[in-house]
Amino acid sequence: MDVGLLLNAEKVLRTVDRGPYAEEKDTVAAFRNFWGEKAELRRFQDGSIQESLVWKGPESGSNPIEQIIHYILQRHFKKRLSEVTKGVRSLFALSDQNQSHGAHYSTTLWDAADEFRAFEKDIWDIQALPLQIRQISAASSELWQSQPSSPMSGNYQYPKVSLEVSVQLEWSSRWPHDLNAALRTKIALLQKIGQSLKNSVPDQEVRLGLESEEDRFWSGAYLDVTRPSGVRFRLRIHHDQQLSLLERMLKDGDLGIRAKEELILSISKFKRSFIQAPLHAQAIKTLSTKFPFLLPTVRLMKKWRNSHLLSSHVRDELIEMITIRTFAHPYPWTAPASETTGFLRTLYFLGNWNWQTEPLIVDFNSNLMKDDIDSINKRFEAWRKIDPGMNRVAMFAGSDLDPSGIAWTEHQPSKVIASRIKYLAQSAYQMAQEHGLDIEPARMFRPNLKDYDFVIHLSEKFHISHLHNSESVPRFKNLSTSQNDQQAQASANHGLLQPFIAELESLYGAYVMFFYNSDVGSLIAGLWHPQTSPKPWKVSQTHCTKPLLLGPEGEAQVEINKSAILHDIARLGGDMVVKIEAK
Numbered sequence: 001m002d003v004g005l006l007l008n009a010e011k012v013l014r015t016v017d018r019g020p021y022a023e024e025k026d027t028v029a030a031f032r033n034f035w036g037e038k039a040e041l042r043r044f045q046d047g048s049i050q051e052s053l054v055w056k057g058p059e060s061g062s063n064p065i066e067q068i069i070h071y072i073l074q075r076h077f078k079k080r081l082s083e084v085t086k087g088v089r090s091l092f093a094l095s096d097q098n099q100s101h102g103a104h105y106s107t108t109l110w111d112a113a114d115e116f117r118a119f120e121k122d123i124w125d126i127q128a129l130p131l132q133i134r135q136i137s138a139a140s141s142e143l144w145q146s147q148p149s150s151p152m153s154g155n156y157q158y159p160k161v162s163l164e165v166s167v168q169l170e171w172s173s174r175w176p177h178d179l180n181a182a183l184r185t186k187i188a189l190l191q192k193i194g195q196s197l198k199n200s201v202p203d204q205e206v207r208l209g210l211e212s213e214e215d216r217f218w219s220g221a222y223l224d225v226t227r228p229s230g231v232r233f234r235l236r237i238h239h240d241q242q243l244s245l246l247e248r249m250l251k252d253g254d255l256g257i258r259a260k261e262e263l264i265l266s267i268s269k270f271k272r273s274f275i276q277a278p279l280h281a282q283a284i285k286t287l288s289t290k291f292p293f294l295l296p297t298v299r300l301m302k303k304w305r306n307s308h309l310l311s312s313h314v315r316d317e318l319i320e321m322i323t324i325r326t327f328a329h330p331y332p333w334t335a336p337a338s339e340t341t342g343f344l345r346t347l348y349f350l351g352n353w354n355w356q357t358e359p360l361i362v363d364f365n366s367n368l369m370k371d372d373i374d375s376i377n378k379r380f381e382a383w384r385k386i387d388p389g390m391n392r393v394a395m396f397a398g399s400d401l402d403p404s405g406i407a408w409t410e411h412q413p414s415k416v417i418a419s420r421i422k423y424l425a426q427s428a429y430q431m432a433q434e435h436g437l438d439i440e441p442a443r444m445f446r447p448n449l450k451d452y453d454f455v456i457h458l459s460e461k462f463h464i465s466h467l468h469n470s471e472s473v474p475r476f477k478n479l480s481t482s483q484n485d486q487q488a489q490a491s492a493n494h495g496l497l498q499p500f501i502a503e504l505e506s507l508y509g510a511y512v513m514f515f516y517n518s519d520v521g522s523l524i525a526g527l528w529h530p531q532t533s534p535k536p537w538k539v540s541q542t543h544c545t546k547p548l549l550l551g552p553e554g555e556a557q558v559e560i561n562k563s564a565i566l567h568d569i570a571r572l573g574g575d576m577v578v579k580i581e582a583k
Contacts, residue, residue, distance in 0.1 A: 007065065007337030009293060015064060018044070019051030036075055112163060113143055115231040123167060123235075126196045129189065131169040137238075137278035139164035141316060144285045145295050148303035148519055162224055162234035166274055167193075171240065179245045183219045186237045190223040193235065203228040217246060217266035238274040246270065268410055276407040280317055283364040283401060284324075291327040291335055297342030298323045304343075307445040308424050309515035309525055312501070313417040317408040321362050321397050322350060328363060344432055351426035355418055359396040359405060367400040376403055394418040416513075452515065452525035454566060454582040462497060462576050463522045497521050500576060504569065511560055532560040 020027035022041060031051050032039045042052045055064040120136050140163040141147070147161075169189070176182045187208070194206040204227050211220025223235040249255070250263045288295045301319050305311065326346045327335050336342035353360065359380035361373060376398035383393050383406070394415040398405035413421065428444045449455050501524065504514055511532050515525040534548055534557045544565060545558040562582070570577050 005065070006334075009291065009335055009337035012065060012337045013057075013063075013292060015055045015057050017053040017055075019053065022049045022051070038071060112231050115227050115229055116143055116163070116165070116233070119165070119225065119227065119233055122197055122200055123193070125200065126193060128192060128196050129169070130174070131172055131189075133167060134170045135168040135238075137166050137168070138281050139166050139273070139277035141281055141284050141320065144281065144288055146284055146298045146302075146316070146320060148299045148306060162232045164236070164273075164277065165233050166236050166238045166278060168238040168240075168274075175239065175241050177241075177245070179217065179242070179249065182239060182242055182245060183221065186239060186242075187219070187221045189237055190221055190235065194223050194225070197225055201228070217249075217263055218269050220269075236273065243267065243270050243274075268406075272407050276402055277317075279401045280320070280408075284320060287324060287328070287364065293336055293339050293342050294324065294327050296339035297326070297336065297346065300339055300343045301346055303519065304347075304428070304445055305421070306517045306519045308421075308447050309517055310413075310417065310421060311516060311518035313515070314413045314421060315408045318395065318397055318413075321360065321399065321408065322346060324364065325349065325360065325362050328366075344429065347425045347429045347432075351422060351429050353422065355395045355422070356390070359398055362397070362399040364399055364401055372400065372403065376405060379403065379405055390415045447517075447525075449523075449525060453528050454526045454580055456524040456526070456569065456573070456580050457578045458497075458522055458524065458573075458576055459578050460522075463520060496576060500573060503572065507572075508565060508569075511565070528560070528562065532562070534559040 019031045019035075019039065022028065028051055035053060038053055039051050040054070041049065043049050055067045056062055057064075116138060123136055124133060126133070140161075142161060142163055176185055187210075191208055194208060197204065198206045204225055206226075207224045209222055209224060211222065212218065221236070224232060225235060226232040246263060246267050250260065250267065255263065284295075284298075298320055301323050302316065305314055305319055323342070323346050326342055326349060330336070330345075333345070336345060359376060361368070361376055379398065380396045383396060384390075387393055391414075392411060393406050393409055394413055395409045395418050396405045397407075397409050402408070431444060432439055501514060501516060504512075504524070511529050513527045513529065515527075516523065536557055544561040546561040546564075548557045548559055566580050566582060570580055
């Protein structure tokens, strides 16, 4: 016999259940007869005296619902949970996928949120800036526990990611009206902020950086501030006039096609970084209080995406929007009351979403009216006419925060990746349906490496999981041991993975699609682009090729020299690459 539970999301994590009042003698007797020694009489803060049941919180590693089922079965049927059915544990098994980092994850996230408040205060206290600070906004969902792993490594001294923060200064006519001068002014202001922060908290580390020196319209200047606790913030300056300057340059007819494309990309980056990201992060924070299982479900979805090596192909914000739809628009169901249900329903939607002909529309704040939805649909139809090949926008995700629908889907995911993630969602949901309670959750998070043309296996000491699982170093610097050196080396090794992948993308991205798991970093998979198939030889060909036999009409044909490229990758990786398996 299978028993299904429809849970109340607002009460499912409640650790204290109230029973009948003390004066209700008959009801109290029945209550105590059913619950036995678990029932206890308590006085609550409102003055009432009631029978009650107390359960352990989720931090104990056991869901209150699971404890209730276990207690009832053992008390009334003399059976343990495992004796009744081998599959009932699977009701909670997917939740266990979120517990891989246990208390460390929760602790570091709270540290990050507390550090953000302290960091925000330090910025407000800066008096040396020529302009007043108007607003400070968090632009990283990591602050609200939406990532499948902690933003910190096992060692607090070595942060894994930078938490994005934007600072908006007051408007002033003193801002330069030339784009290059405005970008350099932002760098000077960041340097001034860094000096002030270093003076106020000497123990923190401050570094100024540029994302791209070659991009003439978008320097991506930032200030990395690593707090004494190990939390690292990436500070950027939001300058309103920069967007106006970019849009004004776009309207000029003097630019070439390539320059206009660069300008369009820079405008998209600006809107995404300084307008959409803070709005999205704040909406995530607000919705997490309304739906207690939203963030755990988001973490499961991101873990699922990462495990299938799509970390760099589908933005976090798109995964969050797809998951939010499950909670904000749950019809024909109610909002999920467990991350397992939320995860499976999100997979169901993703597997059945016809993204070629239907937009994703999410109402974060319940603000969308019929006219707003019609407007988003018209934008979607316009994009399909402008870009019928879906080369720039494959999945379209509109919302009350982003009616344009392309903030988190422009160029990512590509239509190939969009088809891939839909197929993976269909397969995962079908597996859940076929196995039911007997499902082994780990199978849903296991990538199929046979689908790739080659797989680059990385040395274990460069794995991200190797750094994460390493033990903490001593708290005090004067107690330095060899363990500190090991942690420092592990952190340095982990820091090489992203630059290595970025270099592979820059060198071979025109011929190869690379895939990896940002949570583990144990391997990099690759697929050759279709244009690498044999072609007639041309002088204009720039990639590494090798000659083939003459074609059917006697023309000389060449194909990309795949073995030479794989040898180059192994040489570039050095000690990082253990072996490369190719079909």
